Every structure is written in structure tokens, then in C-alpha cells.
Amino acid sequence: MISLVSAGKVLWVLHVVGWYVLRRPFDRRARKLNLTVDRRKGADTARLAVSLTGLGIIPAIYVMTGQPRFASYPASAILFLFGIASGIGSLILFRLTHKALGKMWSVSLQLKQDHKLITTGIYKYLRHPMYTAFWLMALTQALLLPNYIAGLAGIVGFGYLFFSRIGPEEAMLQEAFGEEYSQYRARTWRILPYVY
Template sequence: MMSLVTAGKVLWVMLVTSWYLLRRPFDRRARRAKLTVDRRPGADTVRLAISFTGFGIIPVVYVLTGQPRFASYEANPVLLTLGIFSGIAALVLFRLTHKALGKMWSVSLQLKQDHKLITTGIYKRVRHPMYTAFWLMALTQALLLPNYIAGLAGLAGFGFLFFSRIGPEEAMMEEAFGEEYHLYRARTWRVLPYVY
């Protein structure tokens, strides 16, 4: 019988693989689009690297080696179950955001040629639902991987990316879309309705 630790690792790998497969066609399409604004070089590249370390490198090392062992704790079936639910919610939300953005999607602070502001569907009440999906995925990692370092690395890595990027991203959107974005911002929440 599979241990809870192994089950958590397997589920984490399945969710991350699904996450990657959902994003892949959008990433391929985005690479072909002409950009009018590209703020990826420099600070955003550093932010993405730090986030990837927390979401990818540290948990992969843990899944493959069990290291760092000193930071491990006993797996809990309740946490595992909550991790499954938060992971599914993250994937659903992730898919909805990509579908709504279509060719406007980008992994970084970029605007496409003829970029349009998306304010419908999943974007009607929340300006950054993709970040909401990432927060859920970071929570999923913490729930599925019973290791204080590997489990929490996603929250730390993505937290750094989010809090250092959200201001510049919203400034870029306001610069590009002016009053349209200002009005949109006034009637929506950043990542969680009625909270933030």
C-alpha cells in the first residue's frame, strides 16, 4: 500500500504535469505573437526565477530525494485531501483564465500587438484570477508535500513574485488602457472577491 508521503508526491507530480499541459498550447501561441511592450528582461526574469525555484526546483528535489529530511513531518490524510481539492480548484481556475485570455496571455509583463483588456468571464470580478490559481497551487504544494521547506517553498517563491510584480503590472495596464483600466480596477478585486 502506498504511504501518504508517496501519495502526496505522486499527486503533486500529476497536478504539476497537468498544469504544464494546460499552459503549453497557450505558451506556444504566445511566443509567435508580436509584442508592443516587453518588460520581461531584468527584474521580471529574476522574479520568475525565484518563483520557479519555489514551485519547481525545491519540490522536485524533495520528491526525488526526500531532502531536506530534517524539515519533514508526518503526513496527514486530512491535509492530503484538502490538497487534492485545492489542486483541482487551481487547475480549473488556471484553465478558465487561459481560455478567457486566449492570445492576450503572456507569462511575463508583456502586451501584444492589438492587445485588448479582458474584463468578462472569469475576469468580470477579479483582475488577476491567474494569480489566484497560482496561490491555490502553492497552497496545494504545502498541503501535499509534508516538508516545511519543500511544501512552503511555493508560497514563498510565488509570494515574492506576486508582491513584487502586481504593482508594476497594474501600472503597465493603466498606462496601456488608461481610463478603461482605471474603471475596471475600481469595480473589481485583485485576486479574491470581497477580501483583496
């Protein structure tokens, strides 16, 4: 019988593959469009690298090697079940955000030519639901991988990206869309309804 640790590792890999499969078509499409604003270089590239390290590289090392063993703890069936639920939730939300954004999606702080502010679908309620999906992804990692370093690396890595990027991103959108964005901001939550 497969152990909870092994099952958690397998589900983490499947979760990352699901994330990639959902994102790939949008990434290919987005690369074909002309940009009017591109702030990916410099600070944003560094933020993305830190996030990738926490959400991808460190947990992948743990999944493949079991290292760092000293940071492992006994797997819990309850945490495992919550990990499955948060993983499913993150993928559903991830799909909804990409569907709503369509060709306006980008991986970084970028605006396309003739960029439109998306305020429909999931964006009717949240200004940054893709960040909500990534927080759920980081939580899934923490719940499925019973290792203090590999499990929590996603929360730290993505947390760094989120808290260092949210201000510049909202400033960019305010500059691009002016009063339209101000009104949108006034009626929506950032990432969690009724909380933040």
C-alpha cells in the same frame, strides 16, 4: 499500500504535469505574436526564477530524494484531502484564465500588438485570477508535501513574485488602457472576492 507521503508526491507531480499541459498550447501561440511592451528582462526574469525555484525546483528535489529530511513531518490525511481539493481548484481556475485570455496571455509583463483588456469570463470578477490559481497551486504544494522547506517553498517563491510584480503590472495596464482600466479596477477585486 502506498503511504500518504508517497501519494502526496505523486499527486504533486500530476498537478505540475496538469499545469504544464494546460499552459503549453497558449505558450506556443503567444510566442508567435508581436509585442508592443516587453518588460520580461531584468527584474521580471529574476522574479520568475525565484518563483520557479519555489514552485518547481525545491519540491522536485524533495519528491526525487526526500531531502531535506530534517524538515519533514508526519503526513496528515486531512491536509492531504485539502491538498487534493485546492489542486483541483487551481487547475480549473488556471484553465478558465487561459481560456478567457486567449492570445492576450503572456508569461511575463508583456502586451501584444493590438492588445485588448480582457474583462469577460473569470476576469469579470477578478483582475488577476491567474495569480489566484498560482496561490492555490502553492497551497496545494504545502498541503501535499509534508516537508516544511519543500512544502512552503512555493508560497515563499510565488509570494515574492506576486508582491514584487503586482504593482508594476497594474501600472503597465493603467498606462496602456487608461480610463478603461480605471473603471475595470473600480469594479473588480485583485485576486480574492470581497477580500483583496
